Structures are given as C-alpha cells and as structure tokens.
Amino acid sequence: MSRTMEDILKSAEIDPEYKKAVEENPINIGGSDIRGSRAAHLQRLRQFYPIPGPIPEVVETEQQVPTSDGQAIRVRIYSPKQAPPDGSPLILMYHEGGWCVGDLTDEDLNCRMFCRDLGAVCINVEYRLAPEHPFPTGINDSWDALKWAAANAASLKANPARGFIVGGASAGGNIAAVLAHLARDEGLNPPLTGQYLCVPALLHPGGVPEKHKHEYLSRSINKDDPVLKNLDWDIVHVIYKPDRSSPLWEPFNHPLGHKGVAKAYLQVCGMDPLRDEALIYERVLREEAEVQTKLDFYPGYGHMFWTNYPKMPMSRKFVEDTLKGFKWLLEL
Template identity: 65%
Template sequence: MAHLTREEVLNSGEVAPEYRKAFEARPFEITGSGFVEYRASRAAHLERLRHLYPIPGPIPDVIKETMHDVPTHDGATIRVKVYQPVAGPPEGGSPLIMMYHEGGWSLGDLTDEDLNCRMFTRDLGAVCVNVEYRLAPEHKFPIGIHDCWDAVHWAIRKSEMLNATPSRGLIVGGASAGGNIAAVLALLSRDKKLEPPITGQFLSVPALLPDTNVPAHLAHLYESRTKNTHDPILKGLQPGMVEATYEPETKSPLWDPFNHPQGHRGAAKAFFQVSGLDPLRDEAIMYDRVLREAGVLTRFELYGGYGHMFWTNYPELEASGRFVQDTLMGVKWLLEE
C-alpha cells in the first residue's frame, strides 16, 4: 500500500497484550438456536456493557431523540431514530449524518449506533438519522440496501422538519455491514446524481470485497479473511457464511463496492477505521488504495493488535476510548471543506 507497508499491515495482526488479557478474562459468547434467540443474546450482551461507553445513555438537555416511520419503495415502513441539538443548529446549519448499524445484514438494531449519533450531535452539531433497515434471513438482498437508500431520500425531503442542512454536509456511515452499506450508498449517490450529494463516507471495520470477487492480481493481499483467526468476535470468516443468509447477487455493486463497474472516481471522501486482527482488514486497506488511485481523498486509522468491533465489546480498554475519539475527529474531518 502507498501509505502502509505490507510488513506494517501483517504486524498489525499480532494480538495486543491489553486486548488478549480482556478477551481471555471475558470471552465473547453469543448463543441461540435460531436468529431470534441469537439476536436477543447479542442485544443483551451489548446492553450489559453500555454503562461503560463514553456516552452511556440519552442526554435529554442536549439532544432531542425522536422515532419516525419511513416509507420504503415497496410499500413497507422502517424505523429511524433522529437526534437533534436541543439548542438548535450551529452557525451555517446542522450537517446531516445517516448511520447504519453492523450485524452481518442479519443482526443489530438502533441501539448499536446510539453512541456515535449522540456524539456527532453533541460535539458536531449534526442532525443524525439512525436507520433500522430490514434484516436477513427474513428480508433477503437487496431489500436492506434499498431501505437504506430510501432513508437517505426521506431525510433529504424532511430536512426542514429535521432542522438539518444537508448542503452543509451529507455523511453516510456505519461499522462492518454498515460500512459496506455506506460505501455502496456513496457510489449510488454519485451514479444517481443525488442532490444534495453524499459528501463523506465513514467506513468503520467495513466489509468491502466478497471473497468470491477478489481480482487475481490482488489475491496475495487478501489474506486476513482466512489468516486472522485470533479475532475473538469473528474468529475467522468462512467462505459463504454471510451469503448463505443474505443471498446477495454476487456481482452486484449493491453488494460489492470494490469492483464497481464505473470505478470510484467522483466518490465522496472517505474516513476508515480498521482493526489489525480483523478478518476484514485487508479489503479495507485495498479499498482505501483504489479510492486514492481514483483521486478520492481518504483518511485511514489502523488499530494494530485489536479485532473486529473491539471498542463496543470491550469498551473498558484504553484503545477503545482512543478509537471513539478518533471516530469523532475523523467525521469532523469529513465535514471540512
């Protein structure tokens, strides 16, 4: 990579002592005989940890939080939570930030992005829209990504009601599957000539290149999916694990932003946060490279020795606090001219 040597990348896969101590003392264990039980177990696991988060709950004197039903193109509705500064927008107006949660397109809910949305509203004066898109296996590809695109259009149409100024900045962001969604929407904004356009993409430990679609000349750089087996959250990604549930169209740009047929020139500027132990590490590094080669401005933070979603599952770590502060600084950078 232009800004990271391969040696630096590979060294980032060595477990940090702080992290090893944490996950050996409290192994990541989510159980359930089916998706309903597994989702409930995951939600309960994270709920037990949220008192350790930098913003553990609502801040009613600073942030107004409201629920809304958003119509989708197929006649259904999805829920979103909107976060607005109680004091009103800053000078120049509140940028609009759309957030999409993690969970492999089959898990997760609005609580997953509460922390980021509250932080962006409190510290950046943004209006945030936290989107609860429909999940697999009940709702297969491309229903979830269409829901997320519908939510962008809804937020733009309702921007006056939301007291948001998307021309001040329109950011899409998320972690893991949510990072994939953000990358897909950033390219869709370019292709569909969205007005106002998406101006920034926040890609946190994102999934960006399916193992079925790795270009032959880059295969030697795509190692972390199989070699990063010490990650306590993902524990290695088996081929087809997500696809069996989500059932995406393998070559669709709504699934694979890396191999977009129109390339990446003209995409919004991107902020990456990537974990060295993460099986998704290498595709994020590769995506950063193709964006930069296409003339897209990027900012990249690599957390050597830490794994997928480490800051939410082990929030007590010093590195987790640093990660959250970096998130704020990176999204602030996305909002700069």
C-alpha cells in the same frame, strides 16, 4: 501513512491489553436466539460507553419512513437541543450485524456524540434484516431512508451544504460504501459530501482482483479474531442471499469504478479478517479514483473491539478518533 507488508502482517499479533481483556471476558454469542444473545451481551456493556444513554443536549425522536415496496421502516432522529444558527450537518448511520442482526442501539453512541459535539442532525436507520428480508431489501431500505433525509433536510433543521454523510461499521460500512456509489450514480440532490467506513465488509473472497490477491490475506490469517473467529462466512451469504453481480453488494468491484464518490474516512483493525479489503480499498480510492481519504489503523486489535471491550484505553481512543474523523469529513 504508508505501511509495508511486514507492518500489516505484524498488526495481526494481538495487543497484550486486548489479549488480557479477551481472556478475562471471552465473547460468546450464540445459541438458538443469536439476536437476543447479541443484544443482551451489548446491553451489559453499554454502561461503560462514553455516552451510555440519552443526554440532555440531544433530542431523540422516532419516525416511520416509507419504503419503495410500500412498507415502512423506523428511524431514530437525534437533533441538537441548541441548533447551530446556520443549520446542522446531516448524518445517516447504518448499524452492523452481518445484515441479519443488530438494531438502532448499535449506533446510539455515535449519533449522540455527533449531535452533541458537531451540532449534527443524525438519522439512525433500522433497515430490515435477513433472513426474513434477504438482499436487496436492506440496501433498498437504506437508500430509501437516504433519499427521504435529502428531501426532508429543511424540516429536520439540517443544512446538507454544511455536510451530508453516510456511515456505518462492518455490514453498515458495506451499506455506506454502496450508498456512496448509488448517490453518485443516481445524482442524489443534495450530494453526499462524505462516507464513514468503519471495519467495513467490502469484498467477497471470490471477487478479489488478480492484482490484489497477494495482499488479500486477512480472511485466512486472522481466523482467531475474538469477535469473528466462529463466523461461518458461507452461512452469512446463505442468509443474506446477495447477488454477486449486483453493484448493490460489492462496492470494491463497482462496475463504474469509484471516481466521484464522496471522500472517505476509514477505521481498520489489524486482527480483523476484513482488514485487507479495507486497506486495499482505501488505496484504490486515493490512488486510482483520486478520492480524498483518511485512515486510522489499530494494530493488534480485532473486529468491533471497542464495543465489546469499552473499558480499554484503546477503545476510548477509537471513539475519540471517530469524532476527529468526522471533523475531517466536515472540514471543521
């Protein structure tokens, strides 16, 4: 769907229902223990999620996956209790949290839903976090987990020929986009068939190509986003310490371009400071790299709104759209 610049700018006006929810329950994550504060905040909300906890249709196990630096990371594996006769699609999910917070609980809902409703085997990856483990440790962990999944698909009772997808939200969306390029560049076998980029972080303001600067506005005009309004972007970069010249950091400016990466499903929010990099990236993938894309857009809503206000009708629609988007990726 084509959108005029007027439509995009108007999408930054907060939806009345969202405004009411934010005013009644403002997000306040901070203090000396940001990780603990954030985890406690989301734990209070998970009872309102469409799938608030483990379900009988899904078997959940955990495993340690070796990493390229001789360590190991934890993954949670979600397998359908009744596996499809022709094998399950294989999906890896990477959580949000600015590369420095977050854990496996962030993607529990999606993994259970994909497993139950799509018959997929899902792997939820606990990559190591900054500042203890700065760039590129997290992305290296994520790549190691992806290679491990590809090599062990049969023992996981997965059939990547039915679909092999990487996905995540925010920082996890950045990781998924980086992995889609790595999989292409390194000849991952079996190859990825899809990438899910949910409100993804794709482009540093200092790296915006000249031809796109006139439409890269959301980092400045969406400063009042309820989730990211207090975020100091410079601090995030100081904590994570990314190498701006590395293809493992900014997928938008990948030195080899985007041709040949897996098709992409994106969810983008109108009030989100990350809005424009995602909208521009989707168009670049589709028009310049000839990559199949699908985009769902949520005017008047902000970054990660569905996790922080799960009782809103639009939050329920967002989760339903996520499932439909994965059906599109899997050609179901």
